[in-house]
Amino acid sequence: MAREPGWSVRLKLTLSYAGVIVISGAVLLLAVWVFLLRYVPDVGIRGQPGAGNLWPNFPDRSDLVVAFLPRVAVMLAALLVFGLVGGWLLAGSMLAPLTRITNATRLAANGSLSHRILLEGRNDEFRELADSFDTMLAQLEAHDAEQKRFAANASHELRTPLAITQTLLEVARNDPGRDTKDLVDRLHYVNTRAIDLTEALLLLSRANQRAFTREDVDLSLAAEEATETLLPLAEKHGVTIETSGDKATTVGSHALLLQLTTNLVHNAIVHNLPEHGTVWVRTSARSGFVVLEVENTGQKLSPQVVSTLTEPFQRGTQRVRTDHAGVGLGLAIVKSIAQAHDGTVKLTPRPGGGLRIKVRLPAGG
Structure with a gap:
C-alpha cells in the first residue's frame, strides 16, 4: 500500500521530549512569577527625602517585569534547545534496538532467514520483541x-x-x-x-x-470405522485387531481425523509380524484432551529410526513390506493432521518389538 511520507518516530519523540521540557519549564516559571507578584506591590514604596532616608526603596511590578521577563525568554529558549538536542540523542538511543529489528525484517523479506537479531541487555519490551522475532525466523527457516x-x-x-x-x-x-x-x-x-x-x-x-470445516468428532467411532474397513487386510496378514476405550470427542474435520485413524491402523497392520501379529486400538478422554493410541507387534525398532518415521518419505528399512510399502507419507499425514487440529503425535518403540503411537487432541464439547 502506497503511503505519503511522514515524520520519523525519532523526530516525533524529539519534539515530544522538547515540548514536555519547555512546557514544564514554563509552568515552573509561571509559578515563580505568581509567587513573586504576591509580595511585590503595584507601586513601589520610595524612601523619604531628607536626613537618614529611613524608608528604603522597594521595586514595584513594573520593575519586576523589566527584570524577570527577558530572563524568562532566555530560559525558555535554553530549555527548548536542551530539549531538542537531548531528545534527539535520547530518542536515538531508545530506538536503536528497533533499527536492528527493522534491518532484520528487511533481510528476512529478501529471503535471508538465517539472520538473527540477538539483542543484548536486560529483558524489556524491545528485548521481548527481538527474541520473538528471532524465534519466528528460526521457525520460518526450519x-x-x-x-x-x-x-x-x-x-x-x-x-x-x-x-x-x-x-x-x-x-x-x-x-x-x-x-x-x-x-x-x-x-x-x-x-x-x-x-x-x-x-x-x-x-x-x-x-x-487447515482448510476444513470443524465439527464434533468421536475418535472411538472413527477407530471402529477404520478397523472395520481394514479388517480384510488384517485377515490377509494374519493380524488380530483389538479395539477398546471410551467416547473421545474432539473438534475438527471428520474426514481428516478418519484418515488419521485409518493411516495409523493401516501402518500397524502392514508393519507387523509375518504371522500372528496383534494391533491394539484404544481411545480415552482426559481433562481437556482426548487420546487415540495405536500399538502393534513387530520387529524391534531403535529410537533413532522411530524419530524419523513421521518425516515425509521415510520408510525405515526394517518396516517395509513389498506388497504394501505405501508411498512414505502415512505417518507424515498423521502428524500434519494432528498439528492442524492443535494436537501432538508421540512415537515410542515397544520393548518386545513393534511401535506405539499416541495422538493427543484437544477435547471437544
Whole structure:
C-alpha cells in the first residue's frame, strides 16, 4: 500500500521530549512569577527625602517585569534547545534496538532467514520483541528447509512411476509381439501407485493449510470405522485387531481425523509380524484432551529410526513390506493432521518389538 511520507518516530519523540521540557519549564516559571507578584506591590514604596532616608526603596511590578521577563525568554529558549538536542540523542538511543529489528525484517523479506537479531541487555519490551522475532525466523527457516526437502523428495517420488511407465512403453513399442497382459498389469500397478502418491500429497497439503470445516468428532467411532474397513487386510496378514476405550470427542474435520485413524491402523497392520501379529486400538478422554493410541507387534525398532518415521518419505528399512510399502507419507499425514487440529503425535518403540503411537487432541464439547 502506497503511503505519503511522514515524520520519523525519532523526530516525533524529539519534539515530544522538547515540548514536555519547555512546557514544564514554563509552568515552573509561571509559578515563580505568581509567587513573586504576591509580595511585590503595584507601586513601589520610595524612601523619604531628607536626613537618614529611613524608608528604603522597594521595586514595584513594573520593575519586576523589566527584570524577570527577558530572563524568562532566555530560559525558555535554553530549555527548548536542551530539549531538542537531548531528545534527539535520547530518542536515538531508545530506538536503536528497533533499527536492528527493522534491518532484520528487511533481510528476512529478501529471503535471508538465517539472520538473527540477538539483542543484548536486560529483558524489556524491545528485548521481548527481538527474541520473538528471532524465534519466528528460526521457525520460518526450519519450515522453509522442510518444504524444500519435501519438494525434492516429492519430485523424486513422482518421477519414479513416470520413469517406469516410460520405460515399459518403450519396451512395448520396441517389441510389438510381446504379450501385453503383463505390460498392462505392471502399468496398472505403477499408475495406481502414482495416483495414491498424488492423493496423499493433496491430503497432506490440505491438512497443512487447515482448510476444513470443524465439527464434533468421536475418535472411538472413527477407530471402529477404520478397523472395520481394514479388517480384510488384517485377515490377509494374519493380524488380530483389538479395539477398546471410551467416547473421545474432539473438534475438527471428520474426514481428516478418519484418515488419521485409518493411516495409523493401516501402518500397524502392514508393519507387523509375518504371522500372528496383534494391533491394539484404544481411545480415552482426559481433562481437556482426548487420546487415540495405536500399538502393534513387530520387529524391534531403535529410537533413532522411530524419530524419523513421521518425516515425509521415510520408510525405515526394517518396516517395509513389498506388497504394501505405501508411498512414505502415512505417518507424515498423521502428524500434519494432528498439528492442524492443535494436537501432538508421540512415537515410542515397544520393548518386545513393534511401535506405539499416541495422538493427543484437544477435547471437544
